[in-house]
Amino acid sequence: xxxxxxxxxxxxxxxxxxxxxxxxxxxxxxxxxxxxxxxxxxxxxxxxxxxxxxxxxxxxxxxxxxxxxxxxxxxxxxxxxxxxxxxxxxxxxxxxxxxxxxxxxxxxxxxxxxxxxxxxxxxxxxxxxxxxxxx
Numbered sequence: 001x002x003x004x005x006x007x008x009x010x011x012x013x014x015x016x017x018x019x020x021x022x023x024x025x026x027x028x029x030x031x032x033x034x035x036x037x038x039x040x041x042x043x044x045x046x047x048x049x050x051x052x053x054x055x056x057x058x059x060x061x062x063x064x065x066x067x068x069x070x071x072x073x074x075x076x077x078x079x080x081x082x083x084x085x086x087x088x089x090x091x092x093x094x095x096x097x098x099x100x101x102x103x104x105x106x107x108x109x110x111x112x113x114x115x116x117x118x119x120x121x122x123x124x125x126x127x128x129x130x131x132x133x134x135x
Contacts, residue, residue, distance in 0.1 A: 014125070022118055029111055040100045047096050054089055058082060 061082055 011125075015122075018118075018121070022114075025114060026111075029114070043096055043099070047093060050092070051089060054085070058085065 061078070
C-alpha cells in the first residue's frame with residue numbers, strides 16, 4: 001500500500017468519527033430536551049391542578065354573588081374581585097407559557113448552531129476552503 005491509500009483510509013476514518021461524534025452530540029441534546037420537556041409537563045400539570053382548585057371557589061363566589069340582592073355597586077364590586085382573580089389566573093398561565101417558550105428556545109438555537117458548525121467543518125475538510133474564501 002502506498003501513502004495515497006493510507007490518506008483515503010485516514011479521511012474515511014475521520015469522517016466516520018466525526019459522524020459518530022455528531023450522533024453522540026445529538027443524542028445528548030435530545031436527552032436534555034426530553035428532560036426540559038418533562039419539567040414543562042410537570043409545570044403544566046401543576047397549573048391544571050391549580051386551575052381546578054380555583055374553579056370551585058369561583059363557582060361558589062358566583063353563586064353567592066347571584067344571590068345577593070343589594071345595590072348594584074356592591075354587586076359590581078364583588079364581580080370586580082372575581083374578574084381580578086380570573087385575570088390573575090390568566091396571567092399565571094401566560095407566565096407559564098412564556099417560561100416554556102424560554103426553556104425551549106435555547107435548545108433549538110444550539111441545535112442550529114451545531115449543525116452550522118459541522119457543515120462548515122465538513123466543507124473545510126473536503127474543499128480546503130472556509131466560508132470566507134468562497135465569495
